[in-house]
Amino acid sequence: MxxxxxxxxxxxxxxxxxxxxxxxxxxxxxxxxxxxxxxxSEEDWNAIQETLYLNSIPGMAESIIEAGKEPLEECSVYNPDEEW
Incomplete structure (x- = not known):
């Protein structure tokens, strides 16, 4: 640095x-x-803040890692009308 x-x-x-x-x-x-x-940079600061936020949610990091291993063909298509 x-x-x-x-x-x-x-x-x-x-x-x-x-x-x-x-x-x-x-x-x-x-x-x-x-x-x-x-x-x-502000962009890097925002990325750090987002990472800290996501890591503060229990199980979120593991969920993201697991989702990254999922084959693309098996992923759902985003539906903006889907209820969460």
Missing amino acids: TAISVTKARENIYQILSEVNSSSQPITITNNRGKNAVLI
């Missing part, structure tokens, strides 16, 4: 935001007090 000082980040914020969004690589922003931060 790339690390830059808060001063450099301040000087190049638009370029850094562009890099983070295009590469999906987080950047650590450091300061001299040892209180660093990590900059990630």
Whole structure:
């Protein structure tokens, strides 16, 4: 992971935001007090939040893994009118 000082980040914020969004690589922003931060794209942040949410539902991760093993021919067709 790339690390830059808060001063450099301040000087190049638009370029850094562009890099983070295009590469999906987080950047650590450091300061001299040892209180660093990590900059990630909004898209990556949303993906992390979704993963945390899904992992918080008991049995969800196992269900997703099992569904991934199911042959595509055996999968149901999505029906938006189907009651859950």
